Amino acid sequence: MTTLDRRHFFDQLRARIRLSEIVSRQVKLIRRGREYTGLCPFHTEKSPSFTVNDQKSFYHCFGCGAHGDALKFLMEIEKYSYREALEELAQKAGLEVPQYVPSKEAERFNNDFYSIVEETVRYFEGSLQKSPGAFARxxxxKRGMTPSTISKFRLGFSPDTRYGLLEHxxxxxFPLESIIELxxxxxxxxxxxxxxxFRGRLMFPIFNFQEKPVAFGGRILGEGEPKYLNSPENPLFHKGSLLFNFPNARKSQTEPLLIVEGYMDVIAMDQAGFGSVVAPMGTALTEEQIQLAWRLDPQPIICFDGDLAGQKAALRAADRALPLxxxxxTLRFAFLPKGQDPDSLLRQGQRKVFxxxxxxxxxxxxxxxxxxxPAQGRLTPENIALLEKRIDEEVNKIEDDSLKQHFRYDLRGRFFTEYSSKNKRDKNNEAKKLHNSNLLLNSSSNFYIIQQKLLLATVVNHPHILREVVEDLANLEIQDEQxxxxxxxxxxxxTDETNESTQALKDFLILKGHQDALxxxxxxxxxxxxxxxxxSSELEEARRGxxxxxxxxxxxKRLxxxxxxxTKSLAEAPSQEVWDQVKALKEALIQLSLKE
Known part of the structure; x- marks a missing residue:
């Protein structure tokens, strides 16, 4: 594409696209003279300060300063890539994005390959509804899939015949050469x-960013291997560059984004109301897939099966994420109970557990x-040195200098605190301290949540205390949003005297929508x-508690x-004085926990 071609293309794009039509998909706009106004999608506001100008082809928010055109809006609000946004706008304007590839090859991609895969989806969908598809239905x-879910994901069935699809x-x-190439x-x-x-398999179409089918995953329903069979790499499909259900997850625009292992996990979770869910396709999560996930949620949750293979897959994902x-x-992780996956938990009525x-x-x-x-007994100086080396090796994979420093402070601080050779002189006593210390480190968030819930339960069950502690309750930093x-x-x-009885207060809270919390x-x-x-406890007992x-x-919280x-000071500049301070503080925290 030459500079002149590019300039002409974008001039034509701006002339044919009404920005207000693009923005109104996400923002309710009201016409005000030559412009439109609405509530800004880039920040929370009660009075509209967001304007859209079709003549000048830009939007602007006088509240937060957000400013851009249709391309930027699609990329920042609807999570499109630059190329995806460009192609959607070009299609809407009736234009063709200038290509570097020869025009005949581009025409083949658009009019041949995509048509073949689309026709294949229809063939598999039809086969599911016919007699050979009865077993798949x-x-x-049995897996609880509703007709609307089957339709939404365009599930199908490949008959157990050798030439059925090819003949169709x-x-x-369609040319045989293209069918083979796909x-x-x-x-x-x-x-x-x-x-x-694909023969005798339940078929899962895989869609690209433009919601066009480009490949398939097939699950065998009887005896045989492999259990799952995916399309090979082809001109339309690069397995490590796509996530199954990405187009639907992008539409949901909810957080957190969940990354699961299999097609059925995705489909079952979507049906259960978890719309923001994707999966890699039978392989370890790639760097490109991590970047794709971040376009939907900067902190997605890896939620793999609760077996050894699932744990290893999560560790591989963590390793690949470090340089990025x-x-x-970042990535976060939720490890399911052993032998369970998201689909099985939901089918067993364990939604709350999930x-x-x-x-x-x-x-x-x-x-x-x-x-x-890992948890282990006495560490020799040689092992300590090896573990320190492993920490440095992992941290050095992080390319962002600031993050690398924070990870090093955190991990070396924990390491120095827990495994200093000075802290190993009395093996038996230290094992007990280490257990208590680890319990504190791993459960501090849980301690807070339990304590905060106990405080709330006390005033709900004993409303007379509420007025006495109202200021302390207001200053409490509660972590759980509910x-x-x-x-x-x-x-x-x-301050409402009608809420002085326990039942009256509970009725008031139920009206406010807090039944689950109660x-x-x-x-x-x-x-x-x-x-x-x-x-049932006495008022004075509740007050003291x-x-x-x-x-x-x-x-x-203070400790x-x-x-x-x-600990950070210790990691930056180790010294006996700071080390003694850390030990004393941790001992104080242990003693406090024993009283709780």
């Missing part, structure tokens, strides 16, 4: 007749720590941590903040 019904495509006048047929050596690649990490962009897992995913740095520093919302409504109802606060799992919070937990909560600062 039964399988889908040839009857449509991997839909196999050409044996020795001049023998070609035959269908940048501020705000939701709890993805609500508290493991950060990447914690996965590295767990992998690099509980934070309940706390805010508790404060709003604190169920959690009344659960035996929580109240075993603090009997004083029960409705609230004050004691609140004090411990503040003290724990952990000091430990974090001291």
């Amino acid at each position: 039964d399988y889908l019904e 495509l040839k009857s449509k006048k 991997g839909l047929g196999i050409q044996p050596e020795g001049g023998k007749a070609p035959y269908d690649r 990490l940048k501020a705000g962009h 939701e709890n897992l993805i609500a508290a995913p493991m950060p990447l740095v914690d996965l590295l720590w767990k992998t690099l520093i 509980m934070q919302n309940l706390r805010d409504d508790l404060l709003s109802g604190a 169920t959690i606060l009344a659960s035996e799992t929580l109240l075993t941590h603090g009997a004083f919070a029960r409705e 609230w004050q004691e937990v609140y004090y411990h909560h503040l003290e724990r 952990e903040e000091e430990i974090e600062l001291a």
Whole structure:
């Protein structure tokens, strides 16, 4: 494409595209003279400060300063790549994006290859509804797939015949050479007749960014191997560059993005309401797929099967992500119970278990720590040196200098604290301390959440305390969003005398939409941590319990903040003085935990 071609193309694009039509897909616009106004999609606002000007082909927000054209809007709001946005706008304008490839080759791609794959999808869809597809229909019904889900994902069936698809495509006048090149047929050596690649399989079409089918995954329904068979690499399909269900996940625009292992996991989760879900196609997550996932969510959750293979796949994904990490962009991990996958959990009615897992995913740095520093007994100086070397080797994979420094501070700080040779003199005593210390490090977030829920349960079950502690409750930094919302409504109802009875307060909170939160606060799992919070406890017992937990909560927060600062200082400039300070702070935290 020459500079002149490029300039002419973009001039034509701006002349034919009405920016307001593109923006109105995401923003409700109201005409004001020559411009349109609406609530800005780039930041939260109550009064519209976002304007769209079709004549000048740009949008601008006077609140946050966001400014751009149709291309930028599609890329930033609808998560398109530059090429995807360009092609969609060109198609809308009736233009052809200038290509570097020869025009005959481009025409072949558009009018031949895509048409062949689309016709194949239709053939498989039709076969699913015919007599040979009965077994596949039964399988889908047993897996709980609804007709609308089957239609949405365009699931199909490849008949167990040797030449069915080839004969069908040839009857449509498609060239055999193209069918073979797309991997839909196999050409044996020795001049023998070609035959269908997919036979007797449930078929999953794979779509590109433009929502065009480009390849297939096929699951065998009877005996035989391989269980899953994918299309080979071809001119339309590069397995490591696509994610299954990417177009649907992009439309959902919800977070977190979940990355699972299989086609059925994706489909089952989408049907269950988890619209933002994708999967690699039978291989380890590639660098390009990680970048694709970040276009939808900068902190997606890897949610692989709870077996050894799933854990290894998650570790490979972490390893590939390290060089790509940048501020705000990472991977998180949710490990399912052994032998389970997302699909099986949902079918067994364990949705809540799954939701709890993805609500508290493991950060990447914690996965590295767990992998690099396995639980073990006494460490020799040689082993300590080796482990330090392993930490440095992993951290040095990170290319972003700032992130590399933060990871090194975190991991070396933990290492120095937990495995200093000075801290190994008394083996038995140290093993006990190490266990308690690890418990604290791995469970501090859980401690906070339990304590905060106990505080809330106490005032819900004993409303008379609410007015006494209203200021402390307002200053409490609650980590759980559900509980934070309940706390805010508790404060709003604190001055209402009609809420002084337990039932009245609960009725008030139910009207505010907190039924689920109240169920959690009344659960035996929580109240075993603090009997004083029960409705049956005496008011004075509840009052003392609230004050004691609140004090411990503040003290724990202070100690952990000091430990974090001291550990960073230790990593930057190790010294006996700072080391003693870290030990004393951690011992104080252990003693506090024993009282809780």
